Amino acid sequence: MSMHKCGLFYTTYAREDGLFPSKFQKTCLALFFAVLLACPQFLDSYVMSILNLILIAVIGAVSLNLLTGVCGQMSLGHGAFVGVGAYGAAVLSNLGIPFFLALLGGGAVAAMIGMVFGIPSLRLKGIYLAISTLAAQLILEYVFLHAGSLTGGANGLPVDAPEIMGYSFDTDSKIFYLILLVTVLCVLVVTNVIRTRPGRAFVAIRDYHQSAENVGVNLFAFKLQAFGLSSFLAGIAGGLWAHYTMYITPEQFSMGLSISYLAMIIIGGMGSVLGSIFGAIFITLLPEMLNLLTTSLGGIAPDLSAIIVPMKEGVFGLMLVLFLIFEPEGLARKWRLTKAYWKLFPFAY
Amino acid sequence: MKKLLVLTVLALVASISTASAAYKVGLLSDLTGPTSSVGAPYADGIKAYVAWLNDNGGIAGEPVELIQVDYAYNVQQALAAYKRFTSSGIVAMQGWGTGDTEALVKFVAKDHIPVFSASYSAHLMDPAKAPYNFTAAPDYSTQGRAGLKYLRESWKEARAPKLAFVFPDNPYGSVPIPAMKEFATELGFEIVGQENVDLKAIDATPQLLSLKKVEPDFVWTGGTTPSTAVIMKDAQKLGMTCTFLTNIWSSDENIFKLAGDAANGHFGLQGGVIYGQDVPGMKIIRELTKDQPQMTHYVRGFVSAMVMCEGMKMAKAGGEVTGESIKAALETMRDFDPQGLAPAISYFADDHRPNLSVNITAFTDGKLEFVKTETLERKKEWLGH
Numbered sequence: 001m002s003m004h005k006c007g008l009f010y011t012t013y014a015r016e017d018g019l020f021p022s023k024f025q026k027t028c029l030a031l032f033f034a035v036l037l038a039c040p041q042f043l044d045s046y047v048m049s050i051l052n053l054i055l056i057a058v059i060g061a062v063s064l065n066l067l068t069g070v071c072g073q074m075s076l077g078h079g080a081f082v083g084v085g086a087y088g089a090a091v092l093s094n095l096g097i098p099f100f101l102a103l104l105g106g107g108a109v110a111a112m113i114g115m116v117f118g119i120p121s122l123r124l125k126g127i128y129l130a131i132s133t134l135a136a137q138l139i140l141e142y143v144f145l146h147a148g149s150l151t152g153g154a155n156g157l158p159v160d161a162p163e164i165m166g167y168s169f170d171t172d173s174k175i176f177y178l179i180l181l182v183t184v185l186c187v188l189v190v191t192n193v194i195r196t197r198p199g200r201a202f203v204a205i206r207d208y209h210q211s212a213e214n215v216g217v218n219l220f221a222f223k224l225q226a227f228g229l230s231s232f233l234a235g236i237a238g239g240l241w242a243h244y245t246m247y248i249t250p251e252q253f254s255m256g257l258s259i260s261y262l263a264m265i266i267i268g269g270m271g272s273v274l275g276s277i278f279g280a281i282f283i284t285l286l287p288e289m290l291n292l293l294t295t296s297l298g299g300i301a302p303d304l305s306a307i308i309v310p311m312k313e314g315v316f317g318l319m320l321v322l323f324l325i326f327e328p329e330g331l332a333r334k335w336r337l338t339k340a341y342w343k344l345f346p347f348a349y
Numbered sequence: 350m351k352k353l354l355v356l357t358v359l360a361l362v363a364s365i366s367t368a369s370a371a372y373k374v375g376l377l378s379d380l381t382g383p384t385s386s387v388g389a390p391y392a393d394g395i396k397a398y399v400a401w402l403n404d405n406g407g408i409a410g411e412p413v414e415l416i417q418v419d420y421a422y423n424v425q426q427a428l429a430a431y432k433r434f435t436s437s438g439i440v441a442m443q444g445w446g447t448g449d450t451e452a453l454v455k456f457v458a459k460d461h462i463p464v465f466s467a468s469y470s471a472h473l474m475d476p477a478k479a480p481y482n483f484t485a486a487p488d489y490s491t492q493g494r495a496g497l498k499y500l501r502e503s504w505k506e507a508r509a510p511k512l513a514f515v516f517p518d519n520p521y522g523s524v525p526i527p528a529m530k531e532f533a534t535e536l537g538f539e540i541v542g543q544e545n546v547d548l549k550a551i552d553a554t555p556q557l558l559s560l561k562k563v564e565p566d567f568v569w570t571g572g573t574t575p576s577t578a579v580i581m582k583d584a585q586k587l588g589m590t591c592t593f594l595t596n597i598w599s600s601d602e603n604i605f606k607l608a609g610d611a612a613n614g615h616f617g618l619q620g621g622v623i624y625g626q627d628v629p630g631m632k633i634i635r636e637l638t639k640d641q642p643q644m645t646h647y648v649r650g651f652v653s654a655m656v657m658c659e660g661m662k663m664a665k666a667g668g669e670v671t672g673e674s675i676k677a678a679l680e681t682m683r684d685f686d687p688q689g690l691a692p693a694i695s696y697f698a699d700d701h702r703p704n705l706s707v708n709i710t711a712f713t714d715g716k717l718e719f720v721k722t723e724t725l726e727r728k729k730e731w732l733g734h
Contacts, residue, residue: 291419291430
């Protein structure tokens with residue numbers, strides 16, 4: 001359901017096709033960014049670090065949503081692609097290559113590896129493809145651990161904080177601007193890709209591959225493109241993660257990371273860019289909220305806290321299940337319904 | 350629903366407003382994640398010592414306030430927890446696993462926060478790479494070397510003892526293997542094989558069948574207690590006669606619950622004493638726990654907090670207690686005796702290995718028994734390897 005304000009008449013196709021067709025939307029977005037840009041001035045490093053983690057998660061989730069939600073290609077290996085980007089960017093950075101080039105280089109390596117593991121997607125679909133990407137996850141984890149001369153192996157790989165023109169982004173507040181910039185670019189890229197010819201081809205493949213082929217979509221080429229672009233963006237997320245944490249080890253890019261990205265796009269809304277953002281925020285914040293709650297309960301009722309702490313993972317799982325039952329189309333749909341409610345208020349139609 | 354929301358908000362506000370003037374210390378624990386079975390008793394040990402210290406004068410009259418966060422063994426959550434700690438103004442931190450300790454190495458160095466973790470990876474003991482990282486037990490490689498030394502000394506036959514390694518193929522499992530292999534060769538062991546058994550394995554028969562063919566006298570295991578129990582039970586089933594040497598996380602009081610009598614006759618390595626062992630510090634632990642036996646991890650957590658607080662006391666004696674002053678004080682610590690609960694601890698500005706002494710324990714009739722403390726020479730070339 002897409003609703004615009006009454007009286008919004010387009011005179012050109014380009015305007016109708018605009019990302020933000022109304023002035024109200026543009027103003028809201030400008031205000032949102034103004035607040036976001038001001039955040040480092042009045043928030044402490046804890047909240048800033050959460051914001052940074054959310055932004056990196058947004059890139060990972062948006063990129064997976066492009067592959068899984070838009071193109072219909074299941075992936076359980078996204079965490080490993082993030083890892084490839086992280087190691088790629090870290091190695092390049094350690095060789096003295098400037099930050100942005102290293103970041104792009106990490107993304108490029110991830111894209112190549114992603115496309116290699118995307119090759120089986122011509123023959124495999126659904127759960128079969130999921131298992132084949134799971135194999136990618138296992139193989140890449142093995143490489144991270146055993147290619148010691150390149151990745152540091154079990155000892156991990158230290159990386160320096162990003163430095164541009166001699167200015168070091170070594171605090172949460174400073175690096176926030178950098179991560180925000182890259183995240184906005186990545187989100188814009190995905191949003192626009194969905195509106196282009198390849199994007200429509202992705203959707204056609206997701207909806208029914210045979211029909212797509214019948215109307216002239218080259219399945220293999222477009223599936224590979226989806227894997228390539230998705231892995232590239234995942235690699236960018238990895239590169240940012242590596243430069244942010246300044247120390248990467250194989251454990252950071254485990255199966256758990258892949259699953260958490262999947263959870264983000266399912267909770268947020270499959271195939272929706274906005275949904276990926278909501279999902280990334282939700283999944284990153286939920287453990288923090290549960291932690292805050294259990295810590296605060298510990299201060300008020302220590303006995304109760306002792307019972308609740310072990311239940312934390314269970315509560316996390318329960319939240320996911322309840323979400324899937326009551327809002328299977330994710331937070332993106334909830335957002336649309338909320339907007340519609342206010343637009344139609346007080347009438348229900 | 351509204352009531353629940355109001356309660357939640359109230360709880361959050363209460364949590365933010367409970368600030369005090371104590372020395373704040375972050376406690377990063379795994380209470381709900383994959384290592385929670387050992388993470389929880391370790392954290393209990395830390396909390397018990399800090400509670401005892403606060404009841405007994407604190408740091409020159411000032412209490413230590415622990416801020417505990419359960420990060421469920423997730424690096425991202427560990428990072429957020431660390432930022433929460435630094436925003437609260439901590440002067441030191443008690444960490445936990447390898448992944449999170451490594452991920453925080455550069456942050457703690459930049460923020461000058463000394464960290465005592467339970468990750469004993471050798472590279473974390475090298476101040477050149479991890480200047481603010483400390484541990485209360487020697488590194489995995491040193492532990493392994495000490496265990497091998499003990500086995501070699503107790504070997505009476507004329508031929509060279511045959512040794513095999515079983516470990517999970519992950520950073521934690523594989524990190525000490527090259528160092529141990531090198532030392533084993535030096536000691537005159539014959540290395541006959543190595544196998545990988547996953548931490549979540551429920552069967553190790555295929556791996557043990559190949560080991561059975563090479564007839565090892567000793568088998569090193571570096572996993573967790575459940576995976577070691579699987580290995581021991583399968584070895585017993587296959588009629589293997591080898592003796593197992595298990596690393597610090599591969600065996601504890603639960604080994605008998607999981608492996609039964611298959612654990613009998615094998616050895617384990619520990620960084621602290623066993624509950625009830627006759628050392629001065631055990632009196633405090635027995636009082637605090639009302640004579641309820643605790644796992645060896647509890648004792649190690651207790652010691653870790655004790656050493657950290659000793660560093661804080663030393664820093665206080667020299668002036669202000671800050672992360673930097675605690676680090677500087679710790680680096681002057683020489684042969685600090687944690688009341689017998691662990692071997693004496695010394696740190697140096699260029700060497701953060703607490704000691705090179707490891708407690709050997711034997712598994713006999715359902716109980717862990719202290720055998721001896723094996724001590725190695727503090728060799729420079731072993732630092733970080």
